[in-house]
Amino acid sequence: MSRTAGPLGRAWARLGPRFLPFADAASADLPLARLLRLSLFQVAVGMALVLLVGTLNRVMIVELGVPAALVAIMVSLPVLYAPMRALVGFRSDHHRSALGWRRVPFMWMGTLIQFGGLAIMPFALLVLSGAGQSDQWPTWIGQLAAGLAFLLVGAGVHTTQTAGLALATDLVAPRSQPRVVGLMYVMLLLGSMGSAVLFGWLLSDFSPGRLVQVIQGSAVATLVLNGLALWKQETRRPGRRRAAHEPAPGFIDAWRVYAGGPNARRRLLAIGLGTLAFGMQDVLLEPYGGQVLSMSIGSTTLLTATLALGGLAGFAFASVILSRGTDAFRMAIAGAAVGIPAFMAISLAAPAGNLPLFALGVLLVGVGGGLFGHGTLTATMQHAPPEHTGLALGAWGAVQATAAGLGVVLGGILRDVVNAIAGIAPGATGLDAATGYLVVYCAEMALLVVTLLVMLPLANAATGSRLLHPPVEAGSR
Amino acid sequence: MEDAKDKVWPTGLTEAESEELHRHLIQGTQIFGMIAALAHLLAYIYSPWLK
Numbered sequence: 181m182s183r184t185a186g187p188l189g190r191a192w193a194r195l196g197p198r199f200l201p202f203a204d205a206a207s208a209d210l211p212l213a214r215l216l217r218l219s220l221f222q223v224a225v226g227m228a229l230v231l232l233v234g235t236l237n238r239v240m241i242v243e244l245g246v247p248a249a250l251v252a253i254m255v256s257l258p259v260l261y262a263p264m265r266a267l268v269g270f271r272s273d274h275h276r277s278a279l280g281w282r283r284v285p286f287m288w289m290g291t292l293i294q295f296g297g298l299a300i301m302p303f304a305l306l307v308l309s310g311a312g313q314s315d316q317w318p319t320w321i322g323q324l325a326a327g328l329a330f331l332l333v334g335a336g337v338h339t340t341q342t343a344g345l346a347l348a349t350d351l352v353a354p355r356s357q358p359r360v361v362g363l364m365y366v367m368l369l370l371g372s373m374g375s376a377v378l379f380g381w382l383l384s385d386f387s388p389g390r391l392v393q394v395i396q397g398s399a400v401a402t403l404v405l406n407g408l409a410l411w412k413q414e415t416r417r418p419g420r421r422r423a424a425h426e427p428a429p430g431f432i433d434a435w436r437v438y439a440g441g442p443n444a445r446r447r448l449l450a451i452g453l454g455t456l457a458f459g460m461q462d463v464l465l466e467p468y469g470g471q472v473l474s475m476s477i478g479s480t481t482l483l484t485a486t487l488a489l490g491g492l493a494g495f496a497f498a499s500v501i502l503s504r505g506t507d508a509f510r511m512a513i514a515g516a517a518v519g520i521p522a523f524m525a526i527s528l529a530a531p532a533g534n535l536p537l538f539a540l541g542v543l544l545v546g547v548g549g550g551l552f553g554h555g556t557l558t559a560t561m562q563h564a565p566p567e568h569t570g571l572a573l574g575a576w577g578a579v580q581a582t583a584a585g586l587g588v589v590l591g592g593i594l595r596d597v598v599n600a601i602a603g604i605a606p607g608a609t610g611l612d613a614a615t616g617y618l619v620v621y622c623a624e625m626a627l628l629v630v631t632l633l634v635m636l637p638l639a640n641a642a643t644g645s646r647l648l649h650p651p652v653e654a655g656s657r
Numbered sequence: 658m659e660d661a662k663d664k665v666w667p668t669g670l671t672e673a674e675s676e677e678l679h680r681h682l683i684q685g686t687q688i689f690g691m692i693a694a695l696a697h698l699l700a701y702i703y704s705p706w707l708k
Binding site: 285288295304311313314317325388 | 681693699704705
């Protein structure tokens with residue numbers, strides 16, 4: 181296998197076992213070098229997400245002077261494509277290919293779309309801000325171009341990630357799935373953290389030319405990373421193709437069959453509610469720390485690192501426990517259960533003025549979110565019918581990405597509306613400014629309680645069926 | 658060796674397979690072309706050249 185893995189793969193393989201906690205994800209049929217190489221698409225996804233919601237969000241407002249409301253609309257455009265992930269996954273399940281490929285064409289197409297979006301992004305943003313000579317042209321050109329760029333990047337990310345996760349599910353034995361999920365999440369986190377630091381450093385000396393270089397550089401990086409990730413990964417099975425005259429099954433019918441499966445709707449509802457609960461504080465933690473707890477900018481940045489650290493701990497813990505055969509829903513329930521005291525700690529930190537309590541709460545939110553995300557994705561993989569892997573992972577991604585995007589928007593709106601009703605001035609500091617944030621945290625706790633109520637029957641159902649049918653041995657699929 | 662008949666020399670792919678690869682290539686070129694045209698248009702709007 182080292183022949184197909186190439187020098188980069190071998191370098192990864194030498195590094196991997198020593199520095200990554202998921203070394204034994206490799207089974208005889210899938211060496212670690214290939215698995216690590218496959219996970220590179222998650223680095224590209226993380227990079228694109230951080231660019232959209234982090235770096236460009238700031239650059240548009242601060243450096244380019246675009247109105248904040250317009251920026252908010254642009255940044256939330258990619259969420260519109262998230263529900264399409266179910267369709268993308270379904271289409272890849274039934275892709276008609278003489279080469280016997282199901283996932284590679286979609287990963288490649290997603291990569292091209294993402295590349296295209298990033299390639300026009302810097303010019304679109306410059307035109308949107310009316311820089312250079314572009315103020316002599318109608319404003320709708322910039323808005324349309326920027327909207328198109330954001331939509332393209334979003335469509336590319338969602339397509340690549342759906343096909344990539346489905347490919348990972350196809351490739352690994354069920355026994356190794358928990359560790360693969362852990363690896364995928366860790367690569368996503370590393371990709372976004374690493375590129376956040378890198379983008380921040382590269383753009384610290386801002387100029388329009390530098391913006392073009394950085395964004396188009398990320399476009400090339402996307403192409404390289406995804407190309408490496410999908411190279412020689414999918415087994416060609418020409419026998420799998422259907423005869424040309426055989427009609428493709430319809431999406432609606434397939435969706436009815438999938439959603440009509442045991443507990444399928446309940447599972448998706450729980451994933452949506454839980455992700456919403458963990459997502460609403462996402463952009464509020466740093467302003468809460470700064471505005472209410474009077475933390476400095478440096479220490480609020482540490483909050484994001486603390487949250488990521490908690491997430492990493494959650495993924496690692498879930499990987500280890502789940503690969504021993506624990507029920508993945510129980511892990512997700514544990515994640516939601518950890519989230520409730522975590523948000524309580526964050527809420528109580530303001531009246532108590534207790535920074536360590538706040539930091540502990542943030543860490544626990546990271547851990548809980550990690551456990552919940554890992555548990556639900558692993559459960560989705562394990563319950564996916566072999567012929568509908570793409571649809572199942574697409575449905576997971578559609579619900580998860582929509583809820584996460586919605587959570588960020590709802591969290592911000594809820595805080596602003598409550599603060600406005602309570603008559604709090606935007607510049608207020610200390611406990612006076614806390615009301616809006618506390619309402620959001622209470623809403624998150626309430627959502628987590630509802631998530632727990634929705635999920636508890638799932639764990640019981642899983643134990644029940646496990647008693648009737650002993651767990652399937654690894655590799656039997 | 659019956660299906661070796663429709664293998665196209667020298668790639669070892671069948672005709673249907675090579676057509677599919679070709680389609681991907683053409684599609685990729687088309688997408689790249691459109692993206693490049695759009696990027697050039699936006700770059701021109703930002704800062705017209707030959708002026």
